[in-house]
Amino acid sequence: MKVIICGAGQVGYGIAERLAAEQNDVSIIDTSPDLIRTVRDSLDVRGVVGHGAHPDTLAAAGAQQADMLIAVTLFDEVNMVACQVAHALFNVPTKIARIRSQAYLQSHYMDLFSREHLPIDVIISPELEVGEMVLRRIALPGATDVVSFADGHVAMVAIECQEECPVINTPLSQLTELFPDLPSTVVGVSRGGHLFVPRSSDQLMAGDMAYVVTTKEQVRRTLGLFGHDEKEATRIVIAGGGNIGLYVARAIEQKQTRTKVKLIEHNRARAITIADQLRRTVVLNGSALEQKLLLEADIDHADLMVALTNDDQVNILSSVIAKQLGCKSNLVLINNPTYHDFARTLGIDAHVNPRAVTISRVLQHVRRGRIRAVHNIDRGAAEVIEAEALETSPLVGPPLNEQDLPDGMRIGGVWREGQFIRPSGILRIKPKDRVVIFALASAVRQVEQLFRVSLEFF
Structure with missing residues (x-):
């Protein structure tokens, strides 16, 4: 598959790394010569310095032969225009765009992304995910x-x-x-x-x-x-009032539970803006690294600290300080993969990797066959895949214990007509079954083949 990626930041680089490792033909575009140099030096991909929405740049990246365009620059408008140009001038079949601004994603405006207007096939919103x-x-x-x-x-x-x-x-x-x-x-x-x-x-x-x-x-x-009977947190402190922090606080409020939330935002103007949008959440202005402010937020009595700022170091340090001050547990947003390996040794109970979330969404559309969902495990070491079985799928028919299933995969469950079926040797997969599979990276291609769409199907 020939794929063009617009944006060589952390997300673009991660997608390119994964697709190149699977022998796809990948070209990556960015305005930064330094980022493109880094990509060329470390990955088996083509690097093009230029603006991802410009026709000449897309042409230089091979848009005439491209099967897919993935636009993940930092700017929504660039991503949208790149998809429009790829559709109008180069007829690229599949176009994926990362769109962060919630103003574009309101349900009554979604017709904007139809083929008649802005032809984007898949919208990825990292903040929502x-x-x-x-x-x-x-x-x-x-x-x-x-x-x-x-x-x-x-x-x-x-x-x-x-x-x-x-x-x-x-x-x-x-x-x-x-x-x-x-x-x-x-x-x-x-x-x-x-x-x-x-x-x-x-x-x-x-x-x-x-x-x-x-x-x-x-x-x-x-x-x-498995021995985990921890109670759900009822006193939560959120560090960071960006799109993710606001989304989480608002969702907790909408559930109308007894959970009490306090949110710390460093930028005063942003703190005032989100305080106007939230009803029951207490918004404090200041740094989450200040012990005095954390104590003002009652961190010593909190069940959970959720650190969601744009700075990994602030997230990690504030969460460590919170636990030292008496907070029971923490959940940290960490973008930089180099921090993941030693996060637990620092006292981080759990972390979320936004890059992995975005890559998983992209892989869902790169995978061949009737793939409905993909989740990336352990930086690409494995995937959990939800696939729909078709009449022509090799998996349909014989019981599982009579099939020559590839090594490195295991079926976790089957969703059939509103019922969950636990897998067993005598289970027969039927057409329209939705099968959830754990597959090591070495077995992913074979899993795709099990759910491929045969020409006989059309």
Whole structure:
């Protein structure tokens, strides 16, 4: 597949790195010669210095032969115009744009992005995606990662196995026998930096990160089974009143729970603006690094500190200070991947990676076959994929125990006509089934083939 990426920042670079590793033909455009030089030196991609919305720049990047344009510059308007030019002049089939401003995304204006107006096939809003992920983490405090599939009916949960975890040192097959009514399947395990698909005879160990697929209704019970019965936070302090912080605070207010939220915003004008938009949230103006201000926000009695500023270092340091002052736990937004490895040693309980969220959304549309959703695991080491089975899919028909399924993948569950089916050897996949699969990077291409659209289908 030939892909053009407009924008060589962290998100653009991450997408290019992933697509190039999968032998796609990638060209990346940016106005910064330094960023393009970095991309050329470290990745097997073409780098073009220029404006992503200019026809001559797109032509130099090979837009005439491109299958897809991904516009992820820092400017919404550049991303939108790049898609318009790619459509009008080069007839690029698929156009994806990152749009951050909520003014463009209001439901009554969405006709703007139709083929007759601004022909954008997929809109990615990182703030909304990250905001929703933060809200899921707040709702499920024992989970390290939570992702929804099948229109919210199925969930993949990453759970850390601690020393007191009741299910460690027990073969996974025994867990199925002990809890026959629990529709949860361990599909992946990360141990000592190594990610693998477990067999039924394998056991979980203390320190493991288990990736579990279950139903939305059974997520809390599953977390409890793994020893995580933390209560949902009712006193929350948010650092950062940008788009994400405002979105999270407003969503908590709309739920009309007893949760009390205090929000710290460094910029005075922004603090006044968001204070006017929020009803029950207390907005404080100042730095989240100031202990005096944190204590004024009652951080010593808070259940959770959520750090969502644009500065990774401020997020990390403010969260560490919050815990030292008595806050029970923290959730941190971290953009720079170099910080992820030692975040936990600093006292960070959980973190959200906006770049990974955006890359996952893009991969959903790069994947061949009837792919409905993709979630990136462990910086591309694996993916959780939701795919729809078609009449011609090789997976349809024979029971799973008679199929030659690729190594490095495991089916976590099937959503069929409003019901969740836990996978077993005798299960037969039917057309229109929505199958949730954990796949190591080495098996992703084979998983795509299992759900490919055959010419016979048309």
